[in-house]
Amino acid sequence: MLAKTMAGLEQPLADELVELGVKDPVIGNRAITFKANHELTYKVNLWSRLALRFLRKVDEFTISDAQGLYDGMGKTPWFKIIGVDQTFRIDNTISSDFFNSPLYAVQLAKDAIVDQFRRRFNKRPSIEKEYPDFTLLLAIKQNHCTVYLDSTGDALFKRGYRISTVAAPINEVLAAGILRISGWKPEIPLIDPMCGSGTFPVEAALMGMNIPPGFKRNHFGFMKWPDFQTMAWKKCKAGIFREQKDVELAIYGYDVSKRNLEIAKENIRLLRMHKDIHLEHMDFLQLDPPEPNGIIIMNPPYGERLIKENMQAFYRNIGDTLKKKFQGYTAWIVSSDMDSLKHIGLKPSSKHTVFNGKLECKLLSFKLY
Ligand SMILES: C[S@@+](CC[C@H](N)C(=O)[O-])C[C@H]1O[C@@H](n2cnc3c(N)ncnc32)[C@H](O)[C@@H]1O
Structure with missing residues (x-):
């Protein structure tokens, strides 16, 4: 898993995650990486006060040219993750000489996914910018590509308790x-x-x-995952009381x-x-x-x-x-x-x-x- 947070909150977030049951978190830049099963993924989403979102690593590969991104993306069995009638969006953090525009890389990644569906079902999931069922994050650093699936949905600072607000509220x-x-x-x-x-x-x-900061939220991204474990989530929510x-x-x-x-x-x-x-x-x-x-x-x-x-x-x-x-x-x-x-x-x-x-x-x- 990759937990994203704000600059300056990395160490406090790592400490918080350990309290929530995470073992050996690795601190990065505005991010923490760690291993999690389903229960822990649900728990950190519900309980973390310091993370902005959690993403699950789906694939990781190296490329030697732009085509390598299309080929690498095509190897993940997306048809087992995204339903053909569902929607998705690809966010990106890209710094690589292979792509003169991040949009070009996103386009190639999207083509690799939809082509896979077309070949299998003659149908494809559609792109939805606002409220997609799945949000992927494509991270490319030079020749190293990592693909994540967002487990959170709306960023976790959106607690759902702020009814009205002032001119300059703190996040x-x-x-x-x-x-x-x-x-x-x-x-x-x-x-x-x-x-x-x-x-x-x-x-x-x-x-x-x-009380978990997410106690008012009814929706998290992981609820749309094909391997979403309803019972594990119910157990996690029951823990609130x-x-x-x-x-x-x-x-x-x-x-x-x-x-x-x-x-x-x-x-x-x-x-x-x-x-x-x-x-x-x-x-x-x-x-x-x-x-x-x-x-x-x-x-x-x-x-x-x-x-x-x-x-x-x-x-x-x-x-x-x-x-x-x-x-x-x-x-x-x-x-x-x-x-x-x-x-x-x-x-x-x-x-x-x-x-x-x-x-x-x-x-x-x-x-x-
Ligand atoms: C940047 S805002 C604080 C935002 C707050 N942390 C939040 O999350 O909503 C600054 C606040 O200081 C208040 N303020 C300004 N001068 C003040 C004073 N002398 N005594 C008390 N409050 C003051 C303003 O009315 C404003 O609500």
Whole structure:
């Protein structure tokens, strides 16, 4: 299997996969490879908070020219995987001198598959860009081709719990990754003073109660696989209720925007987590710590909205407030505004580079003595 994630989350994802029962994960670039049977494939899709998707390796071969791709693809018995009346799509990551355009490689791979069907059945599965039954990933690095079958469907950050959203929400996978990097545990108070739509509080509550992030999803790619094991999947889903923990959580979310706080409230109420997450309308600069110590995770607004000097002053005020009022806490700040981050005025204890979608961000931690 190949697990895909965001840059900077590889090691935390490998640790998470080991907790889920994976043996000897191998860390790559935004990816982890490991071995899995059906049960484990279903389990990691349902339970992983840090992966974007999981793909099963179907074939691997080397080529000496473009025709080699057509020949290699033709050797996989696609007719045993894809039904003739089903649909598929081929995604790609290609860097090879044999192909001057990735589309040419995808076209050859597609031809190899449909020609195989035509020869056997005089019929062929069709291409569907939006909602295909199967998504293949064709990865070519120079002369080395690997073909994967996507087991996930919609990317795993689409948890299905976000009903409404704010202007710049943090990606759910990144939020879960930051919580994990921060070392937050359910018994530690967690404060998100700029919670927006409530992604950090919700991801933390899901972690604390041991509810899988995919608990609201009804569909995963593997359900269309010809060897899908319904019983194994049912068993995996039945585990959700068994694993759930009834814990006391101290999770606090605040926001200066009434509108954003209403959005967080709506999301959290629909998840029936309104008793587990304390939400309040508050300017961080006026906030008094609700607990004597804990972890603060903060995703302040960045760039565009405020003019630069205002933004720098705002970040300076964040630093001052942390310094004056939040002794005993560890604060984690994630932002893409590298210039303003320098104005926090505290010495970071750690620095990570992470990505919110395509946006490069710094994740800094500050121990407040
Ligand atoms: C980048 S968004 C946070 C997004 C959030 N992490 C999410 O996933 O939805 C920044 C948030 O900070 C809030 N904010 C800005 N200034 C604030 C302040 N002084 N005190 C509290 N919240 C503030 C904004 O209203 C906005 O909701």
